[in-house]
Amino acid sequence: MQNELTVYETGFHLNPSLPEGEVLGKVTDLKDHISSRGGVFISEGFPTLRPLTYTIVKRIGNENKRFNQSYFGWIKFEMTPEAIVDFKKVLENDNDIIRFLIIKTVREDTMISTRPEFRLPGEEKVEDEAGQSNEEEKEDLTPEEEAEIDRSIDDLVSSTDKEEENKQE
Structure with a gap:
């Protein structure tokens, strides 16, 4: 049981002042550390420069650096x-890694392929940049069916108007 392999994932933030060429070197170093300790690489998300939601402070040497x-x-x-x-x-001793997290996970891909859509009831569908909507196609109604729907709407509106008039009296 001691030598059983466990699946881990590490997420990390690298110093933004690293030249792009050195970012590749850092990732290669991390993979080398994994394999040198008997680890097996599964997959990766290559580091991309991103703005942070909040400032990260890391002590490097004698000073606190803000990122x-x-x-x-x-x-x-x-x-x-x-x-x-x-x-x-x-990871802790590498000054170019400003923050990291290691978690146990599963081997399978856990990435969500599409973002779920959240709308309130009655809220209209917003089309994407390509002008496409994933709303179901509305079936075509016959003129008789449309007229019946219009009459039903008119009846509902008129009954609501009558109720409001009765409340005001």
């Missing part, structure tokens, strides 16, 4: 629980 953006990336891998402790120390 408003970072290169954010992630790596999914398998490793023994004993080896993950050493890997965590590597």
